Amino acid sequence: MGVMGVVDLPVREDFAEFAARVEPRLRRALVAWCGLDVGTEATADAMAYAWEHWADLVAMDNPAGYLFRVGQSRSRRYRRRQVQLPAVPVTELPDVDPRLPAALAALSPQQRTAVLLVHAHDLTYADAAAVLDCSVSTLRNHLERALTRLRDRLGVPDVD
Numbered sequence: 001m002g003v004m005g006v007v008d009l010p011v012r013e014d015f016a017e018f019a020a021r022v023e024p025r026l027r028r029a030l031v032a033w034c035g036l037d038v039g040t041e042a043t044a045d046a047m048a049y050a051w052e053h054w055a056d057l058v059a060m061d062n063p064a065g066y067l068f069r070v071g072q073s074r075s076r077r078y079r080r081r082q083v084q085l086p087a088v089p090v091t092e093l094p095d096v097d098p099r100l101p102a103a104l105a106a107l108s109p110q111q112r113t114a115v116l117l118v119h120a121h122d123l124t125y126a127d128a129a130a131v132l133d134c135s136v137s138t139l140r141n142h143l144e145r146a147l148t149r150l151r152d153r154l155g156v157p158d159v160d
Helices: 009-034 034-050 063-075 102-106 109-120 127-130 136-154
Strands: none
Touching: 009 034, 009 063, 009 109, 009 127, 034 063, 063 127, 102 109, 102 136, 109 127, 109 136, 127 136
C-alpha cells in the first residue's frame, strides 16, 4: 500500500495484466455455469473481489480457480430462475441441432461448463481444469459423462 492507503501504481499494473488474462476465461466459465445474466454479474463480483483482495490473491497457486469459486458463491444471490444460455444466431451455427441448448441446459453445471469451455471456447483441458479449479482427470470425467448424456438426449450414436 502506498501513502494513505492508495494502491501503488506497479500493483495496479500487475492487476491490470492479471485481469486482462483471467477475466475472459472466468466470464466464459461462469456464463457456462449459471447463464449469461447471472454469469456476467458473478464475473464482475469476482473481479471486484480480486481487486479488493489482490495482495492475498497473488500469493495463491491458482487465483483464477479461486475466483471461479468466488463467482459461484456470489452467483447464488442472483440465481432464482433456470439457466438461460446465450442465444446464438442461426447464421453463425448452421450445423447445430436445435435441441442442443435444451440438452446443454439439462446437464449438471460442472458438465455443461466443461463442455462449453473445451468445445465452444477451445480451452485446453489444462486451462479449463485450472479455471474450474479441478484436476484434468476430473475435467475429463465431466466431459465424458456430459458427452454421453448429450449423445443419448440427441440420439447421436457413440463414435467408438
